[in-house]
Amino acid sequence: MSYWLFSACVSVMLVSAAYAGGHLGLLPQSVAAEPLGEAPQVCLHALRGRLEARPSAIRWRPYDVLRYELFLDWVQLLSRTGTAPDDRVFRGVNRITLRVDSSQVLRLAFDAAEMTLERATVNGLPAVVSQPAGDSIIVELPAPASAGDTLVVELTYRSHTQRNLGLYLYPKGMFVGTGPAGDSVFVEERLAYTMSEPEDARYWMPCNDAPHDKAIAEIAVAVPDGFVVASNGWLDTVIVIPGATPEAPTVLVYRWRDTVPIATYLMAVHASRYASFGAEYVRPDGSRVPLLYYVWPTDVESADTTGRRYNARYAFRNVPEMMRAYEHFFGRYPFVKYGMAAVQPFAYGGMEHQTITTVNRSWLRGWAELGIAHELAHHWIGNLVSCATWNDIWLNEGGATWSEALWLEWMQGPEAYRARMERARRDYFEQRSVVTRLPLYAPPRQLIFFYATTYAKAAWVYHMMRRLVGDSLFFPALRAYMQRHRYGAAETEDFLASLQADIPHPPVSWRTFFEQWIYSAGHPIVELVPMVSPLPDGQYWVRCLVRQVQSGAAVPSVFVMPWVVRFQGAQGQYAEQRFVSTEREHLVEAVLPFLPTTVSLDTEAVLCEYTVAPLSVASEGVRGASVSVLPQPASEGAVVVFQLPWDGMVELELVTLTGARLRVYQSFLAAGAYRFPLPLRPSEHAAGIYAVRLWIDGRMSALHLFQWQP
16 A cells, blocks of 8 residues: 555655554554554564564464455445435345364354344355444354365345445545645545455455455446446456336446455455546567556546646556566566556555555646556565565565665666665654654554554665675565465565575574564664774774664664675775674774775665764874784794883784784783784684784784785
8 A cells, every 4th residue: 555645745654554443544643652552562572582483463263265256236325426324325245155174163253344234144044143242243154164164155234334434435526625736626426435454344345354364256346327347356247237226227237356366455346437448568478468447537538747637648657667667576467457446535645456456546647656656566565465464564565665666776777766765764764753662563553554664664674685685686585485475465474484495594694684673673773983093004994883872672782784884085095894793882993095084884775873973093003012923924833023112011912804803912011022923723714814913001002914824
C-alpha cells in the first residue's frame, strides 16, 4: 500500500493504521508521542545475545481455505442515490471450500462483521450458525470432520455496515475538495469499492481473514446496467439479465476469476460507471501481459500533461517499462493481468490489490509515478509472496518502497537510486523520538503502517542487505526466496532462512543482521574521534576511534556492520579504511602519504548518524627516540632496535594496518639502546606490512613501518 495522500502538498507521509474497530486511518501527531506498550520487550532478546529462531506468529485455525466463490448483489446498492445505512445493505453468498487439518473438528470459525447470516450449509446439509459478540461466526458441523476432509461451507448473508469500513460507498456529485489547479473536485459517478488491509475483508464477506491463508478466488457481482465491475484475476463472463427489478430493468453479472491463490486483504471489487481502456507489456520473447485500466470517462479524454487535468493514459504511460524493470530485478511477472482502478475519495495513494491496484484518482494528474511503481512492485513483494502475519508487514512495504529506488535506478541511473534512498533516510530520522522504541517486527498494532519504520527504515533494510553482499548475490537470493514461497506467504524467519541457505557466509551473519535491524529498534549513532601524528618522509599516522553511542532499552548496544572511514586531504587526496565492528569502540589506524583534513563515515550502506570530533594533530614524536626492525624485509629471527632518550615507562607494540595490536614489551627502562626479538611467527602471522610503535611514559614517541616476509 502506498500512502501518497490526496494533497500534493503533503511532504512527509506520516501514516498509520489506527486499529480501532479494524479501520485504517491517519496517524495523529499525538499518537507518535504515546507509550509504545510492550514493543521494546520484543527487542531485548537481541541485547541478551539470544540469536535463535523466533516462533511463528501465525494464528492457526483447524482448516486451510482452498477456494472462495463469492457472489455480491450490488444492484440496490448502486441503484440508489444515498449512502445512509439502509442504502448500504446488500446480500451475498460465499461458498468456501476448505480442507480440514485437525482431528475431530466439530465447528468452524470464520471472520464476519456487521452482517447477518441467513443460511449456512456444509456439503449441502443445513448447519447451525451462531454469532457471538465480536466479529466472528461459528458454524456447527453436521458431523465431526477429520484431518484431510474437504468441506464446502456455503454462507448466505446480509451485510449492513453503518459506515465506510471494508465497503466504501459514495454518491455522484459529492464534493471531494480542491485540485492543484484550483478546480473543484466531485465524485463523477456513484462509486462502491472495497478496501480490506489489514483485516477488513470480514466487513463485506465471511472468510478466514488472515494473510497466511491464501486461496483461489472467484468473485461475481451483480450491478445495474451501465455500471462496470473491476476485480481480481481475469474477467470470465458478463451475464446480462433483462427485466430484473423496477430499479434496474437490466442487470449485469460480472464474473472475475483469479487463477492463483490470493490473500483476503488483496481481494477487491470496484464498481462505477467506468470507462476502461487497455495496453500491454510485451516481453523480448514475444509473450504479453494485458494491462487493463478503469477510470471515469472524463479522465481519459484529456490530452493535458501539466497536472491541471486528469489524464489516465499519460499517468499510466510508463507501466510497461516498470514491468520490464521489475522483471529484471525480481523475475517474470506472475499473474494473468495487471490493472488499476481509480477511486475518489480514497484515504491513501494506492493499494496493491492483486492484479487490480486501487489508486487515488489524484494520481491521474501524472505526478505520482513512484506511487504507481510502488504498487506494481508489490505484485512480487507482497502479492506473489505475502506477509504471513501483520508482524511481518515490513517485508511488503519495505520491499515496495525500496523498489521505488530500483525503478529510478533503472530509468535514471545510480544517482537517482541514491537520492530516493536518501529521502527515505530523512523520512526515518524525522521521527527519532519513535524509531528508537519501534522495531520493524511486531510493532504495536496501531503503528503497523507507521511510515518512518514500516516503509522508510524497512526500505533501508533491503538496501543494506543489497550492499552487504552485492548485487550478484542478493538479487538471485531474493528471486530464490520468491520462488520458494511462490503464491504463498512468508514470515520474517522464512526470509532469514532463505538468505542463510543461498548466501551462507555474508560479512555479517544474517541472524545477527536480522536481530539488530528487524527484531530490535533504532540505528547506530557513531562518534569519530580522529588524531594525526606526523612521521618521517612526509607520512602521517592516523588513529580514529569509532565509538557507537546509541542507547535505549530496545536498541542494540553494538550494531555489527561493515563500516568505511574515509580520509581526505586538502588537495583532494583520498584513502579509506574498511572494517566490521564487533565492539562498541573500534580503533582505526592507518599510515597515509598526506595530511588528512577531513575524516568522515560512509553512510551510503548503513542507516546511521555520526559526528566527528575536531581533528587532533600530535607533535612529530620525541627527539632522540627511535625504533626500527632489522633486517628488512623482516623474517623469523629479526630484532626490534630502539633508542630511549631518558629513563621512563616503556611500551613496545606491533600493529597491523587493520588495527590489530600485539604488545611486545612493557617495563621501566633506563635511557639507552635496546634490542628485542621480533615476536612474529610464520605459522601465526601472515605476510604484510606491520608497524612497531614505541611509547615512553604514555606518549607515542616513534613509529616504524616494516615488511614481514616469513
